[in-house]
Amino acid sequence: MRIPNPDLAVDDSNKQRWNRPAHRRHGFRNAHHLFRRTLMVRSRNVLPLVPSPIDLPAALPELRALLAHPAFSAFCCLRGDALIFESAAEDFSPTAPHSIQSVTKLHIHLIFGRLLAQGLVSLDAPVSEYLPEIGSGYADAPLGALLDMAVRNDFSEDYSDPLSDCYTEEIALGWRLPPEGAPEPSLAQFAAGITGFRPGPPPRLAEYKSANTDVLTLIAAAVSPVPLARMVEEIADAAGYEGAFHISLSPEHLPAFSGGGCLSARDLARFGLLFAGISDDVAYPNTGFLRYCLERAAPSLEPPRDWLRYSGHLMTNGRLLGHAGYGGQFLLVDTETGTSCALLSVLENDAGYDVNYMSQVAVCAKHICEILA
Numbered sequence: 001m002r003i004p005n006p007d008l009a010v011d012d013s014n015k016q017r018w019n020r021p022a023h024r025r026h027g028f029r030n031a032h033h034l035f036r037r038t039l040m041v042r043s044r045n046v047l048p049l050v051p052s053p054i055d056l057p058a059a060l061p062e063l064r065a066l067l068a069h070p071a072f073s074a075f076c077c078l079r080g081d082a083l084i085f086e087s088a089a090e091d092f093s094p095t096a097p098h099s100i101q102s103v104t105k106l107h108i109h110l111i112f113g114r115l116l117a118q119g120l121v122s123l124d125a126p127v128s129e130y131l132p133e134i135g136s137g138y139a140d141a142p143l144g145a146l147l148d149m150a151v152r153n154d155f156s157e158d159y160s161d162p163l164s165d166c167y168t169e170e171i172a173l174g175w176r177l178p179p180e181g182a183p184e185p186s187l188a189q190f191a192a193g194i195t196g197f198r199p200g201p202p203p204r205l206a207e208y209k210s211a212n213t214d215v216l217t218l219i220a221a222a223v224s225p226v227p228l229a230r231m232v233e234e235i236a237d238a239a240g241y242e243g244a245f246h247i248s249l250s251p252e253h254l255p256a257f258s259g260g261g262c263l264s265a266r267d268l269a270r271f272g273l274l275f276a277g278i279s280d281d282v283a284y285p286n287t288g289f290l291r292y293c294l295e296r297a298a299p300s301l302e303p304p305r306d307w308l309r310y311s312g313h314l315m316t317n318g319r320l321l322g323h324a325g326y327g328g329q330f331l332l333v334d335t336e337t338g339t340s341c342a343l344l345s346v347l348e349n350d351a352g353y354d355v356n357y358m359s360q361v362a363v364c365a366k367h368i369c370e371i372l373a
Contacts, residue, residue: 007034008177013350014162016176025346028327029073029092031099032246032262036174039255040246041233047240047270052082059371062364071328071345071357073098074265078273079372080338086266094265095243098344101325103268104247104261108216109293109313110274111224111231111257112147113286120223123147130219137194138215146216148298149206149310154196157209159326159353165194166210173214173256174248187250191215206299206310213258213313221254228255239274241267259326265342272333272340275314275321294318294335304359307366320369324362327352332365339372341365 007017007027018027018034032038056077057064066072067087074088074096086094115121123144127134130143137153138146145151157166170176172190185193191214221228232255236245245267248260263271275290293312300306301315308315315323322332328345343361347354 004177004180008036008175009180010176014167016170019175019352021348021350021352024327024348024352028099028344028346029096031248032097032244035246035248035260036177037249037253038174038246038260039229039232039249040244041236042244043236043239043241045237045240046242047081047273049078049083049266050081052079052084054084054372056085056368056371057087060364060367062360062367066343066361066364069345069357071347073344073346075341075343076265076269077342077368077372078269078340080273080276083266084339084372088265095267097243097246097262097264099325099327099329100261100263100268100331100344101259101327101329102210103323103325103329103331104257104259105210105213105313106271106275106323106331107232107235107255107257107261108147108213108220109289110235110286111220111228112216112313113289114231115220115224116289117286121219127215127219130222131188131215133188133192134215134218135192135194137197137211138191140197140199143216143219145202146212147312148202149208149212150202150299151209151212152198152200152203152207153194153209155194155209155211157211160351169211169214169258172250173258173260174250175256175260184251186252187214187254188218188252191218203299205302205306208310210258216313217254217257229253235271235274239267239271241270243267265344268331268342268344269340272322272331272342273338275333276335276338276340290335294321302355304356305362308362320366322365324358328354328357328361330358330361330365332362332369334369334373337369337373339369341368
């Protein structure tokens with residue numbers, strides 16, 4: 001006799017065990033072991049870090065508050081290859097892997113920067129040009145709108161609603177099982193089932209939908225001459241991780257760029273350095289797209305984070321850039337000084353999300369970048 005995998009099967013709350021509040025701390029710190037299937041990559045060469053300590057908590061009471069918060073897992077601040085400050089909860093480490101959730105979306109910025117430079121995609125083209133079988137939720141949406149979180153359709157991402165579409169999406173990301181006896185939908189099948197595209201001018205506020213990232217993943221897989229797994233390897237090599245990068249895979253073995261990545265705080269800060277400096281170094285091949293995303297107008301995030309806008313699959317104010325992640329993850333990079341701040345945490349409320357906490361994290365990282373500037 002066999003039973004559904006207890007880590008991946010859902011209960012009456014429509015959550016799998018590793019993402020229920022009582023198990024979430026363990027789940028986020030062991031997600032690379034708990035996902036249905038994963039890709040693991042080690043960097044060919046490691047970026048060494050030079051200890052250059054600065055007592056940031058002494059200068060920033062808001063950072064002291066975050067380090068003492070019950071959700072805190074780990075924090076790392078780099079300035080180039082200088083290790084400025086790092087800290088971890090008593091039961092964790094800045095070098096241990098941790099779910100980074102939607103911070104993973106920054107890979108899509110890097111990948112589409114390359115595809116645009118190669119002339120393989122156009123920001124103005126409708127999704128159906130690349131995915132003829134896509135459903136009505138995305139067929140007529142321009143690719144650029146997906147990159148800017150500016151698509152209006154029926155997909156819902158409300159973490160406080162256990163029946164929100166974003167939880168059904170998790171089956172196609174390899175995070176949970178479907179109802180017993182039901183097949184696992186592929187990422188393509190899931191995306192094709194989304195309906196209700198509503199055309200119109202770009203919204204003033206970003207309409208955050210992780211399904212946008214899923215569709216962009218499918219487009220990248222369709223047009224790229226290089227397999228997505230190889231692109232993940234190339235990004236890992238450019239970042240120079242000392243540990244491993246893990247990412248969950250869909251049933252058709254596509255990387256779950258919408259939120260399946262796992263990195264240590266130290267390696268997440270290394271990843272952030274790929275976006276710093278805006279140089280033409282070979283490790284960062286999409287300088288033009290990054291500069292375009294920083295300088296242009298784009299939908300703002302909702303208050304209190306409306307000092308950031310969502311442009312080209314990253315959050316930015318024109319100089320600082322980064323991304324937030326479900327459960328309390330955040331990466332913020334100062335593109336002018338090469339400062340990269342990575343925070344990992346685990347919110348243990350029912351929703352696993354708290355907009356006020358995320359705003360607190362973002363403002364704290366902003367202040368760190370300002371001090372180090």
